[in-house]
Amino acid sequence: MSAAVPTPAVLPEPGEPLLRVRDLVVEFRTANGPLRAVDGVSLDVARGQRVGIVGESGSGKSVLSRTAMGLLGRKDARISGEITFRGRDLLAMSDKQRRELWGREIAMVFQDPLSSLHPITPIGQQIVETLRRDPALDKAKARARALELLDLVGIPQAERRFRSRAHELSGGMRQRVMIAIAVANSPSLLFADEPTTALDVTVQARILELFDELCRELSIGLVMVSHDLGVVARHTDAVSVMYAGRIAEQGRVDDVLRSPRMRYTSALLAAIPRIEPGRRALPRPIGGLPPDLVNPPAGCRFAPRCAHAVAACTDQVPVLEPSADVPDHAFACWNPTEHPDRTEVAR
Amino acid sequence: MNRARLLRIGLKVLRLAAVLLVVSSLCFFSLSLLPGDPARLMLGDTATDEAVATLRSQLGLDLPTMERFGHWLGGVLQGDLGESYRTGQSVTQVLAERAPVTVELIVLSQVIALGLAVPAAIVAAHRRRTGTDRALSLWVFTALSTPDFVVGVVLIWILSVHLGWFPANGYAPWSDGVGPHLSSLIMPAIALAGTSFALYQRVLRADLVETLRQDYIEVARAKGLSLTRITFRHALRPSLLGLSTQIGVTVGMLIGSTVVVESLFGLPGIGDELAGAVTARDYVEVQGLVLVIATCFVLVNALVDVLYPVIDPRLASSRRARGGAR
Structure with a gap:
């Protein structure tokens, strides 16, 4: 790769990153015409690290995670750049090689657990099927392990639930099953695409805690795609804010969400309704619509919607650069927030 | 077995009986509207009017239509389908001799049709909108638009006349040996299979395309399962409902097609017999055959109905949830 490729701001632990x-x-x-869903994104995920990807619908976050996992390949889209998983070039792999990784080394939890589980096959069988990717596991052992997994993800009466079908479970239970499937073979990298969007708030909290536990105990690297800043603030270590296919801001979650520099991030934070004693600020929604990615605006893609746009914003593309005082906090903005007001995200 | 379920089954049986009654009466009265007189046809043009009148009264043809229908229906309810005007043979016996040939022909044709349609649908669905899919479509529409007897004649011309692989005509019973028996059925079965193959491929391809778009297929991919496993263990079963409905409807249609195919290949089946009976205005025999054919059609479709919840258990639970008075 050329030297011009920026190093992502969030540096993983020493050694080769997982992703x-x-x-x-x-x-x-x-x-x-061609639609650039992801445009020049760089990202690192280390073992045990939880990385959030935040953005509006259509910002390219789902396409990014599917491509990073290899589910979207060169057959489906024109892809350039570099994706390495444990030092191996994912884009150069054959379908068969990638399939070897899926379900064993890399797994994904999808957004809607009802449509993601097979409608007819009992859930136990769906876990067993994943476990049996490991040829050493016979039927009986796989079944026993599946019951353990159901227990691990907090499904009571695992023995009975084993034979249930997706439509017989509640939304939270279904997502727990999806997680059990994803972690069945102890993958080192787990993608979660809006894992709690389809769930109600109380269930959401428990599912996210489950992710935290699994990352801690199995030291799984987690990529959590979400449009919910609150979720990302509480349950990830690093975050990349995406806008119109590009990374707008990237860094440790505390830095990015407490003192956002890029105007889009601060606008996103200002759009969250918040109730605090002594300070009642109404949420300020971001006006306008995300840009058309077939004909994106020149310069900063957020400029047409930005209240603080200056002349440079509309004709030059801002570069993602580390900030002067916090080197692992990078943002792409011509007119950044100079004195971050230490925005509090509901914690 | 609870009462709701018994009630449901009872209602179903009643509905089947009603269908059969309607079919029988429609058939009976439309036959009586046809010009032509069985007694005249049996005795020939040279017979005297008196002889014809005598035979008519022997056969009960001089009675009013309503009364004849009553007699016939009474017999049917006691398991007696009556006797053929032409041969005096009981219709039940005709059926016992001829039904096995037709049933075997239909089963064989369905095995061929499904054996080709399922793989063709799977390939087409996986490669939709590619050259392969279009080539398969072309084949399917050709099969759909070619009448059975044309396929039959072409088969006879190539496989019998030119290659001499199979006999062009005639039926060899099982007692002649398995080889000759199957040889005598294979060409008519292929001729009969064309339309079913085409319909099954279309229906299953459409359903598979829809299933392959589902999230759970992407999940199966993300589990690292092979394409074969995804196809057969994940995609196929949820795509079978349309196909089973189509099979039920098609099998009914096939009984009609056997009239042409059995006549063409000289097979002693029900279709061939029915053609003869209609020509001779053998009312009683036509009635009996139509009743049996209609019963088979209704039963096949009832079977498909019963199979739905086996194929897709979600249907069983939604039926339970509705209180199930169906």
Whole structure:
């Protein structure tokens, strides 16, 4: 790769990161011309690290995670850049090689657990099927292990639930089953695409705690895609804010969400309703719509919606650069928030 | 077995009986509207009017239509389908001799149709909108738009006349040996399978395309399962409802097609017999055959109905949830 590729701001622990994404571009052919869903994204995930990817719908976060996992490949889109998993080039792998990784080394928890579970096959069988990717596990052992997994993700009466079908479980139970499937073979990297969006708030909290536990105990690297800043603030270590296919801001979750520099991040934070004693600020929604990715605006893609845009914003692309005082906090903004007001995210 | 379930089964049986009654009466009265007189046809043009009148009264043809229907229906309820005007053979016996040939022909044709349609649908669904899919579509629409007898004639011309692999005509019973028996059925079965193959491929391909778009298929992929396993263990079963409905409808249709195919290949089945009976205005025999055919059609579709919740257990629980008075 050329030297111009920026190093992501969040540096993992010393040694090879689990997942390394460099200057990733994903382009789809559409009737109106090529659509760049992901445009020059770099990202690192270390073992045991929880990385959040935040953005509005259509910001490219789901495409990013699917491409990083290899589910979206060169057959589906034009992809350039570099994705390495444990030092191996994921984009250069054959379908078969990638399939070897899926379900064993890399796994994903999807957004809607009802449509993600097979409608007919009993859930126990769906876990066993994943476990049996390991040829050493016979049927009886896989079954016993599946029961353990159901127990691990907090499903009571595992023995009875084993034979249940997806439609017989509650939303939270279904997502627990999906998590059991994802962690069945103790993967080192786990993607979670809006894992709690389809769930109600109390269930959401318990599922997120489960993720925290699994990352801690199994030292899984987690990539959590979400549009919910509160979720990301409480349950990740590092965060990348995406806007229109690009990384707007990247860094430790405390730095990024407490003292955002890029205007889009601060606008996102200001849009969250908040109730605090002594300070009642109404949420300020971001006006306008995300840009058309087939014909994106020149310069900063957020500029047309930004209240603080200056002349440079509309004609030059801002570069993602580390901030002067916090080197692992990077942002791409021509007119950043100079004196961050230490915005409190509901913790 | 609880009362609701018994009630449901009872209602179903009643409904089946009603269907059969309607079919029988429609058939009976439309036959009586046809011009032509069985007695005249049996005795030939040279017979005297008196001889014809005598035979008519022997056969009970001089009675009013309503009364004849009553007699016939009374017999049917006691398990007596009556006797053929032409041969005097009881219709039950005709059925016992001829039904096995037709049933075997239909089963064989369905095995061929499904054996081709399922793989063709799977390949087409996985490669939709590619050259392979279009080539399969072309084959399917050709099969759909070619009449059975044309396929039959072409098969006879190539496989019998030119290659001499199979006999062009005639039926060899099981007692002649398995080889000759199957040889005498294979061409008619292929001719009969064309339309079913086409319909099954279309229906299953459409359902599979829909299933392959589902989230759980992406999940199966993300589990690292092979394409074969995803296809057969994840995609196929949820895609079978349309196909089973289609099989039920098609099997009914096939009984009609056997009339042409059995005549073409000289097979002693029900279709062939029915054609003869209609020509001779053998009312009683036509009635009996139609009743049996209708019963088979209704039973096949009832079976498909019963199979739905086996294929997709969600249907069983939604039926339970509705209180199940269906």
